[in-house]
Amino acid sequence: MAVPTLDTAVVDELVAICGEENVLTGRSALFNRARVPAPFPLHRWEQFTPQAVVLPTSTEQVSAVVKLANRARVPVVPRAGATGLSDGAVPIRHGILVDVKRMDKILEIDVDDRTVTVQPGINMMKLSQRLQPLGFIYPDDPASYPCSLVGGRIGTSGFSLISGRFGHTRDLVISFEIVLPTGDVIRVGDGGGRKIRKSSSGYQLKHLFMGHQGTLGIVTEATLELVTRPEAEFSAFFSYPSYLDAWRATGEFARSGLATLAGVVLFDEQKVAYLRRDDEAWIPAPDWVKSITAVAMYGQKDEVRAGAKQIMRIAKANGSTYAGDEVSQGDWWSRHDRYATPLHGRTRSGQAVLMSWHCEDAAINHSQLPAVREKWHWIVDDLRRRFDTFDDWGMFSYTNGAFRPGGDYLTEIDVGIWEQRYDEEMWAAWVDAKREIARVAIEHGGSMSSCHGSCREGEVDLLPLELGGGFDVMKKVKRVLDPNNVMNPGKYLLDQAYEEEA
Amino acid sequence: MSAEDVRKGREQATNGDGDGNLPVGIDEWRDAAYNCFSSGHKFCREVCPVMQVTHDERHSPTAFHANVVAMEKGHLDIEDVAEDYVHCTMCGACELRCPNTLFTGDFYRFRQRTIGVVRAMRKLAVDRGIHQPNWKRWAERTDQWGNEPVLGWNIETSDAKVRDWAVGLDLPTGGETVIFADCEAAFKRPSIPRAVALLLQAGGIEFGLMSQQWCCGGPMFETGYHDIAHKMVEHNILDWRRNGTKRIICPDPHDYITIIEHYPELDENFDEFEVVLALDLIADLIRDGKVTLTNEIDSTVTYHDPCRLNKRLGKWQAPREILRAIPGLKFVDVDHVTQWSYCSGAGSNLFVEKPELTAKISRRRIDKVKELDGVDTLVSACPWSERPLTEQGEAQGLEVYDIFELVAEAAGFEV
Numbered sequence: 015m016a017v018p019t020l021d022t023a024v025v026d027e028l029v030a031i032c033g034e035e036n037v038l039t040g041r042s043a044l045f046n047r048a049r050v051p052a053p054f055p056l057h058r059w060e061q062f063t064p065q066a067v068v069l070p071t072s073t074e075q076v077s078a079v080v081k082l083a084n085r086a087r088v089p090v091v092p093r094a095g096a097t098g099l100s101d102g103a104v105p106i107r108h109g110i111l112v113d114v115k116r117m118d119k120i121l122e123i124d125v126d127d128r129t130v131t132v133q134p135g136i137n138m139m140k141l142s143q144r145l146q147p148l149g150f151i152y153p154d155d156p157a158s159y160p161c162s163l164v165g166g167r168i169g170t171s172g173f174s175l176i177s178g179r180f181g182h183t184r185d186l187v188i189s190f191e192i193v194l195p196t197g198d199v200i201r202v203g204d205g206g207g208r209k210i211r212k213s214s215s216g217y218q219l220k221h222l223f224m225g226h227q228g229t230l231g232i233v234t235e236a237t238l239e240l241v242t243r244p245e246a247e248f249s250a251f252f253s254y255p256s257y258l259d260a261w262r263a264t265g266e267f268a269r270s271g272l273a274t275l276a277g278v279v280l281f282d283e284q285k286v287a288y289l290r291r292d293d294e295a296w297i298p299a300p301d302w303v304k305s306i307t308a309v310a311m312y313g314q315k316d317e318v319r320a321g322a323k324q325i326m327r328i329a330k331a332n333g334s335t336y337a338g339d340e341v342s343q344g345d346w347w348s349r350h351d352r353y354a355t356p357l358h359g360r361t362r363s364g365q366a367v368l369m370s371w372h373c374e375d376a377a378i379n380h381s382q383l384p385a386v387r388e389k390w391h392w393i394v395d396d397l398r399r400r401f402d403t404f405d406d407w408g409m410f411s412y413t414n415g416a417f418r419p420g421g422d423y424l425t426e427i428d429v430g431i432w433e434q435r436y437d438e439e440m441w442a443a444w445v446d447a448k449r450e451i452a453r454v455a456i457e458h459g460g461s462m463s464s465c466h467g468s469c470r471e472g473e474v475d476l477l478p479l480e481l482g483g484g485f486d487v488m489k490k491v492k493r494v495l496d497p498n499n500v501m502n503p504g505k506y507l508l509d510q511a512y513e514e515e516a
Numbered sequence: 517m518s519a520e521d522v523r524k525g526r527e528q529a530t531n532g533d534g535d536g537n538l539p540v541g542i543d544e545w546r547d548a549a550y551n552c553f554s555s556g557h558k559f560c561r562e563v564c565p566v567m568q569v570t571h572d573e574r575h576s577p578t579a580f581h582a583n584v585v586a587m588e589k590g591h592l593d594i595e596d597v598a599e600d601y602v603h604c605t606m607c608g609a610c611e612l613r614c615p616n617t618l619f620t621g622d623f624y625r626f627r628q629r630t631i632g633v634v635r636a637m638r639k640l641a642v643d644r645g646i647h648q649p650n651w652k653r654w655a656e657r658t659d660q661w662g663n664e665p666v667l668g669w670n671i672e673t674s675d676a677k678v679r680d681w682a683v684g685l686d687l688p689t690g691g692e693t694v695i696f697a698d699c700e701a702a703f704k705r706p707s708i709p710r711a712v713a714l715l716l717q718a719g720g721i722e723f724g725l726m727s728q729q730w731c732c733g734g735p736m737f738e739t740g741y742h743d744i745a746h747k748m749v750e751h752n753i754l755d756w757r758r759n760g761t762k763r764i765i766c767p768d769p770h771d772y773i774t775i776i777e778h779y780p781e782l783d784e785n786f787d788e789f790e791v792v793l794a795l796d797l798i799a800d801l802i803r804d805g806k807v808t809l810t811n812e813i814d815s816t817v818t819y820h821d822p823c824r825l826n827k828r829l830g831k832w833q834a835p836r837e838i839l840r841a842i843p844g845l846k847f848v849d850v851d852h853v854t855q856w857s858y859c860s861g862a863g864s865n866l867f868v869e870k871p872e873l874t875a876k877i878s879r880r881r882i883d884k885v886k887e888l889d890g891v892d893t894l895v896s897a898c899p900w901s902e903r904p905l906t907e908q909g910e911a912q913g914l915e916v917y918d919i920f921e922l923v924a925e926a927a928g929f930e931v
């Protein structure tokens with residue numbers, strides 16, 4: 015199938031800007047930059063390919079490419095790790111894809127003022143490997159820690175699993191340089207100082223450019239927090255006879271007020287059943303165990319030791335049964351996240367099939383979790399009744415608040431999808447289900463995304479419902495900053511900003 | 517439901533379910549590719565030695581699988597992707613780092629197979645007449661001379677000369693046990709097979725040379741020239757049978773893995789042979805006191821885990837044991853899991869087609885050594901890795917030894 019080709023004069027100019035080795039127009043270069051791990055209509059792959067890929071190595075090159083795109087009226091789509099679970103990096107209007115992976119340098123490590131300045135193409139695991147010998151880490155810790163890149167973390171305003179102690183991406187990025195949709199380059203932070211964490215000077219622009227899904231520019235440099243490497247980790251898994259017991263205990267852990275508390279994770283009954291499905295080795299728990307919590311703490315030895323005792327007391331007082339050292343110690347992160355493989359998929363008859371893992375996320379207050387849970391499972395069960403290509407893989411909730419966790423939760427429902435069987439009917443049913451999942455979150459006073467972004471087909475329809483008048487402000491901001499609508503067009507319903515003008 | 521049931525179920529569910537667009541040879545990788553595509557995590561990217569230097573998603577293990585899915589959907593053809601598949605050293609890091617392997621592999625005994633996909637694509641390219649110029653020339657020379665042209669395009673590496681490294685060692689031809697010296701070591705770094713031979717003799721192991729040794733065929737399997745590879749395999753097996761050979765000792769990990777993985781596929785009676793990695797054998801000899809290391813070596817070394825041993829076969833303990841047995845030697849170990857992301861860049865003939873990439877990858881490996889306090893020598897156990905590592909080591913003032921050269925010296929031999 016034909017991919018629309020870009021004017022050769024534009025390609026020539028891209029080569030002049032970035033160099034021949036950094037401009038790609040071959041079919042494999044384009045098809046391999048169409049998709050992210052978010053649900054993807056595999057049967058319409060060619061609708062999402064860029065027309066050219068550039069791999070710039072400097073801010074100046076990025077700026078020149080964006081200016082060219084404005085002159086030629088060609089869409090520009092930024093792409094970092096392409097590990098997002100929303101469609102930010104998917105070129106839905108084709109155009110020039112700006113892949114920042116060759117901008118992966120550490121520019122400065124400032125031990126005195128505790129900052130590290132990097133280019134956007136660096137991965138957090140790689141960065142922390144460099145920082146560890148100096149006694150520091152960069153604790154932005156998503157499930158995609160080994161593969162997502164700093165630029166994408168800013169573009170999605172990412173969620174960190176250990177944010178209760180260390181904060182999320184928005185808390186860990188102090189300032190950054192961004193190429194605006196017109197090609198102008200600015201730096202945003204709290205005020206103007208590159209390494210200043212708090213300022214009352216001017217508008218707080220850092221937040222505006224945090225989580226824009228590539229619609230407001232391309233980040234080319236970021237100054238990040240250097241965090242002292244914790245001496246100690248405490249992780250514990252606890253078992254419960256029901257979801258509601260585990261839910262109540264989760265609330266009590268989160269209310270402990272312990273500064274070392276990095277996160278509490280709540281596994282619901284369907285999730286535990288799913289993990290038990292054929293992986294008895296993973297949860298060697300008796301049948302009465304229906305729901306599970308995990309608690310993680312980080313800090314200096316003295317504070318973690320004392321905090322751990324407090325957690326064990328809270329656990330006991332709230333009917334928790336410690337799952338044992340073998341399950342609790344070591345790599346709690348991979349243990350709780352090992353569900354995300356296609357090998358666990360099942361049809362209704364129990365037939366094993368290869369299914370893609372997709373998780374729908376939302377931010378939900380603690381009080382609303384049980385009600386939201388029931389509705390979400392109903393939506394996915396209904397999908398499964400109608401199509402034997404979907405599978406309910408259960409739910410997780412993670413403490414969502416930075417530094418003061420427990421009031422609200424990143425909540426996910428994991429859905430297995432047999433994507434090899436996608437057709438229009440199945441895709442439409444999936445999009446409807448996503449929209450309904452998002453609607454439940456909003457109706458319960460939540461946000462339809464805590465970490466992935468909400469610009470995907472389906473839930474994006476509800477953005478005006480969630481944001482109200484804020485959505486009108488979004489459109490005005492977009493129009494002002496991107497007069498030609500070249501920066502990642504078609505996302506977040508922002509084309510409406512230009513339709514209203516006409 | 518047992519793991520076995522799950523495996524059977526998956527096969528039943530997905531076999532014959534394709535769109536029928538995949539060429540023969542690629543079709544068998546349909547589900548392996550979809551396993552990666554549907555997972556989509558890309559944990560492999562930051563450990564892939566090639567991706568670490570090209571940063572181009574076309575060269576990622578994810579793309580290598582996604583291309584199969586795209587071919588099935590009719591979006592890509594082998595012409596579109598053949599050159600992309602050059603960008604792989606077949607080190608196996610991606611397979612280990614894949615969440616499918618890492619998080620469920622223990623239960624399902626499952627390993628994501630990227631190397632198999634790369635091998636199949638390279639074969640398809642050659643079968644369709646799409647050649648990489650230097651790989652083609654390399655294959656033609658190998659076919660012509662019987663061994664790889666490791667000394668340059670115009671210096672013949674024929675079977676008449678493949679035994680030259682053993683001059684003066686008084687080794688018989690044939691016999692129950694033979695040593696299989698790989699092309700690179702036999703012609704370019706003969707000190708390695710000489711060291712192995714001297715240590716085996718010291719340990720009381722009787723062995724001979726093949727009467728007419730050809731290349732193991734591994735690089736031909738790896739670069740897509742399977743017809744030539746099959747000739748090599750048939751020839752070598754015939755040589756062993758004619759000489760009554762039952763046991764083959766391989767100093768080179770590449771030969772070892774080729775023989776244990778490919779030879780049984782082509783010869784149904786191959787289980788009459790025992791294939792032994794020299795590293796394991798010499799570790800045994802040292803452990804059993806049959807080879808004694810008495811000469812002190814005043815050096816601070818670190819060890820490079822050859823990819824085929826560490827990442828492909830899980831063999832990382834024996835060389836560490838050997839190095840710790842050398843008197844006087846200070847050994848600064850880097851964990852074998854950390855080394856999943858290390859590579860010399862030499863594997864699967866990348867250095868023949870893309871020497872500039874091999875140089876970048878090996879430079880990064882040497883940079884890692886330079887970060888270690890006081891280390892003056894890098895020790896490897898793979899002749900192929902030692903070519904680029906030695907070049908880059910020289911540029912940065914670092915010595916590169918083969919582990920057998922070092923052990924022979926400690927045992928009092930001059931090689």
